[in-house]
Amino acid sequence: MxxxxxxxxxxxxxxxxxxxxxxxxxxxxxxxxxxxxxxxxxxxxxxxxxxxxxxxxxxxxxxxxxxxxxxxxxxxxxxxxxxxxxxxxxxxxxxxxxxxxxxxxxxxxxxxxxxxxxxxxxxxxxxxxxxxxxxxxxxxxxxxxxxxxxxxxxxxxxxxxxxxxxxxxxxxxxxxxxxxxEASDQQSSRAVARICDFIAANFMQDIDSMDIAAAADLHPKYAMSVFKKSTGMTMNEYLTLLRLSYAQAHLLRDGASVLQVAMESGFGSLSAFNKAFRKIAGKSPSDFRREGRVFSAITPTSVEIRAD
CATH class of the missing domain: 2.60.120.280 (Regulatory protein AraC)
Structure with a gap:
């Protein structure tokens, strides 16, 4: 047979x-x-x-x-x-x-x-x-x-x-x-775009809302107000989100410790990283990485979606 x-x-x-x-x-x-x-x-x-x-x-x-x-x-x-x-x-x-x-x-x-x-x-x-x-x-x-x-x-x-x-x-x-x-007018949208430009280029650096406003040539109170009204986030929340997005991907990198990823992502301390990560993911960075490696081990195919 x-x-x-x-x-x-x-x-x-x-x-x-x-x-x-x-x-x-x-x-x-x-x-x-x-x-x-x-x-x-x-x-x-x-x-x-x-x-x-x-x-x-x-x-x-x-x-x-x-x-x-x-x-x-x-x-x-x-x-x-x-x-x-x-x-x-x-x-x-x-x-x-x-x-x-x-x-x-x-x-x-x-x-x-x-x-x-x-x-x-x-x-x-x-x-x-x-x-x-x-x-x-x-x-x-x-x-x-x-x-x-x-x-x-x-x-x-x-x-x-x-x-x-x-x-x-x-x-x-x-x-x-x-x-x-609230609706964003063209002036507000241009201001938000300048803010996003600076944060995108510097999110892994030690920057705060005062640095961001100065780089966008805006008064700090206006910068914080227009960004919040346009995005529903504070500038610091958006800055943190960029750092967390970057960290999420790099936690699965072989040989990188949680502390190393936290520092590379722009967080000033491991405790700040753990707190921010747990708030969005509902789990610690260590648990997220552990689960990710388990998924990698049990699934034969992994796909990244990007265009160079």
Missing amino acids: DVVELTLPTRAIYQPGASSVEGLPTALQMFHNRPPIMLKPHWHAQVEVNFVVEGSVHYIMGDHDLTLNAGELCLFWGGQPHQLDDTSDDVLYAGAHLPLVHFFRLRLPTDIAGRLMKGAVLVTSATDEADRVNFARWYSWARHGSTAQAQHAVDELLLRIERVRFEPYRIVGECENGRES
């Missing part, structure tokens, strides 16, 4: 890495792939753009679920812990991770930024065949094209996102006070 050996298909599992969205919190990254599922929530300091080319994906977004089907495009704030926990077998999706410095330069409806920062998701079905073609081309140019092609891809992507304001869209998963978000 012949014995037939069967090879069972495996699902790719997502793990943060040094070159992933978490490890590069200030980079604009594009993706176009069959998404790996997440065994636990993650977070990052960019606004996420998802376009479902084929199939469907299911997200756990804080306290609500979201299913996106082929032809739907969404925007959400990645600083809210979220988990892509299921997909259809034929799924293909595309999109990008936008640092806040890019997001606050977009010409979107004035209330959108505040509502997304409070956990809402913008979803639109107003897409077409051109989106299928363009998202694939933008990813190809960003990953394999010249510098000029990569920049052109980014510019086209940002214009495509801005087109949302001319078409039907819906806001889902909005918290009770989400509609109370």
